[in-house]
Amino acid sequence: MSVVREAIVADASGEADEAMAEGTAAGQGRAGRKVLPIVEGVVLVAALLAPLVLQDYLTVFATRVIILALFALSFDLVWGYAGIMSFGQALFFGSAGYGVALLARDLDITNIFLVLPAGTLIGLTFALLLGGFLLLGRHPSSVIFVSLGTLTGSYAADRLARGWYYLGGQNGIPSIAPMTVGGYEFTEGPAFYYLVLGILTVVYLLCRFLVRSQFGLALAGLRENEQRIAFFGYKVQHLKAIIFAIGGAVAGLAGSLYAFHEGFVWPNMVGVVVSTQVVLYVLFGGSGTLVGAVIGAVIVEGVSFWLSDNYRDIWPIILGLLLLLVILFRPLGLISFVLGERERVGSFGAKAKKNIKEKRNAP
Amino acid sequence: MLLEAAGIKKIFGKLTALDGAALTVGENEFHGLIGPNGSGKSTLMKCIAGAEVPTQGKVSFINTDITAFTPTERARAGMSLKFQITSVLPSLTLYDNILLALQAQSSLFDLVFSRTRGALHDQVMTMLTQFRLADRAFDAAAALSHGQQQWLEIAMALAGKPRLLLLDEPTGGMSLEERRVTGELLQPIKQHCSLVIVEHDLDFIRDICDRLTVLDQGKVLASGTVSEIQANKSVQEIYLRRA
Numbered sequence: 308m309s310v311v312r313e314a315i316v317a318d319a320s321g322e323a324d325e326a327m328a329e330g331t332a333a334g335q336g337r338a339g340r341k342v343l344p345i346v347e348g349v350v351l352v353a354a355l356l357a358p359l360v361l362q363d364y365l366t367v368f369a370t371r372v373i374i375l376a377l378f379a380l381s382f383d384l385v386w387g388y389a390g391i392m393s394f395g396q397a398l399f400f401g402s403a404g405y406g407v408a409l410l411a412r413d414l415d416i417t418n419i420f421l422v423l424p425a426g427t428l429i430g431l432t433f434a435l436l437l438g439g440f441l442l443l444g445r446h447p448s449s450v451i452f453v454s455l456g457t458l459t460g461s462y463a464a465d466r467l468a469r470g471w472y473y474l475g476g477q478n479g480i481p482s483i484a485p486m487t488v489g490g491y492e493f494t495e496g497p498a499f500y501y502l503v504l505g506i507l508t509v510v511y512l513l514c515r516f517l518v519r520s521q522f523g524l525a526l527a528g529l530r531e532n533e534q535r536i537a538f539f540g541y542k543v544q545h546l547k548a549i550i551f552a553i554g555g556a557v558a559g560l561a562g563s564l565y566a567f568h569e570g571f572v573w574p575n576m577v578g579v580v581v582s583t584q585v586v587l588y589v590l591f592g593g594s595g596t597l598v599g600a601v602i603g604a605v606i607v608e609g610v611s612f613w614l615s616d617n618y619r620d621i622w623p624i625i626l627g628l629l630l631l632l633v634i635l636f637r638p639l640g641l642i643s644f645v646l647g648e649r650e651r652v653g654s655f656g657a658k659a660k661k662n663i664k665e666k667r668n669a670p
Numbered sequence: 671m672l673l674e675a676a677g678i679k680k681i682f683g684k685l686t687a688l689d690g691a692a693l694t695v696g697e698n699e700f701h702g703l704i705g706p707n708g709s710g711k712s713t714l715m716k717c718i719a720g721a722e723v724p725t726q727g728k729v730s731f732i733n734t735d736i737t738a739f740t741p742t743e744r745a746r747a748g749m750s751l752k753f754q755i756t757s758v759l760p761s762l763t764l765y766d767n768i769l770l771a772l773q774a775q776s777s778l779f780d781l782v783f784s785r786t787r788g789a790l791h792d793q794v795m796t797m798l799t800q801f802r803l804a805d806r807a808f809d810a811a812a813a814l815s816h817g818q819q820q821w822l823e824i825a826m827a828l829a830g831k832p833r834l835l836l837l838d839e840p841t842g843g844m845s846l847e848e849r850r851v852t853g854e855l856l857q858p859i860k861q862h863c864s865l866v867i868v869e870h871d872l873d874f875i876r877d878i879c880d881r882l883t884v885l886d887q888g889k890v891l892a893s894g895t896v897s898e899i900q901a902n903k904s905v906q907e908i909y910l911r912r913a
Contacts (some may be wrong), residue, residue, distance in 0.1 A: 525770065536774065540746045
């Protein structure tokens, strides 16, 4: 894991100097050189190589981190792109985890082609229900209303899971059977790692397509000035509910992978702590970039892992200080060391830009 | 009539901002809304556009009662508003600002799958060219001068092909030259769109408007053609009194 982390950090610090040298010019309008694809490529290559250089127990840890990165994507979609402050993202993550755990325990369903869609669907359904209630009023709901509503939802689910005997109460559901495809069982290790990495890559590419489409442009309008785009005729509540539901589905997918990887689910998985954790990943890495969420999850988890090993007693304090420093001095996250504001927001008519340049050069 | 607002009353706490104001605008008419500071011009605009809900009164647009419509529903019915404070999206390019406005009524499928090629691209560039912003299409909107931002915002308000455009102080903060150009830019839209314009610059209003409504203390003081209003004694009085 440390290799991955160092690779990313080294890459970040290497390019940071350049970005500093260019000063704000990089952020202003020089969209010529694209940094984002480079960062994405480096992260993917590092992730592909990780199991080759990591010891087995670290590959297991890395698998967990990749699943959490997938979870972080779901929060980046709703907060980083649509500006919906969801403090209850774990509700979709955990309820899907519980859902697939019950499928495995009570119905012996562990086939990957059944459990993963089921988990995704559970996340989607819960997000539609909660999102419908919180977001689909006749008039746009306030940020406070939505964040408190999602927080309460997550908290209530946590209490419910703790008190419900069928769900195992405080202990949750232990010893979930492994996920299967045909006769093969996915147990912890490189195969599971590459499976979740493959899923993360596919989901990442789908999200990337979505946020760079004109739907993504509408989302940019939504987070920058919701009232303004309502006056253009955008159905802002619908846009929000849709992206919230997509976020819920991604969180559900991550939650079902998590349940099978860890082999058990417990009430924390739907609760406020995990909901907050995902917020930290995204703020730390940099919201509204997708790759920032992935980097944030990797670094926060990697650093806590390393700290808890080396500073057994005071590591949470060190981690807390680190997070605080980043949020104070880099409110746009670590990614902002290499990524200018202009590129972060992106250009939605980029293809047309080339056409114009060609047309200008033609005569 | 395209727009008919009648008996509009708006009370903020103890303040009565509008007290039975009315406004009628015909097809392809440029209508100026004038009056001293605090006479309720902006509030009336907001009640028409849906940014404020009137305490009392009725707004009809193309023979439909839209009093209870949300801003989104009004926009989809063909009404468009340029805010008094410029609210272009500063971090987006000019091109994307226009595209955002242009796509406001597209289906979700179109939003996800359409790309700016062909017709859509031409539409964006036509709007930008019409408002003399084409050469800055790929700059961030924040980099524009104040006047250019106002033009961009008018272009955005027109992108959805509205039947009625509400402009709240379009020339605020503009130089004389920029004001003149703004007048020129607005002329061609008369073929397909009516205009209600709130403006302090009376010369500007006189040059481009067909009819005027004068508000004073939340009530209509006078309404008529530009020459009728100019000849009106009580209008002259309130402007002299304030001057």
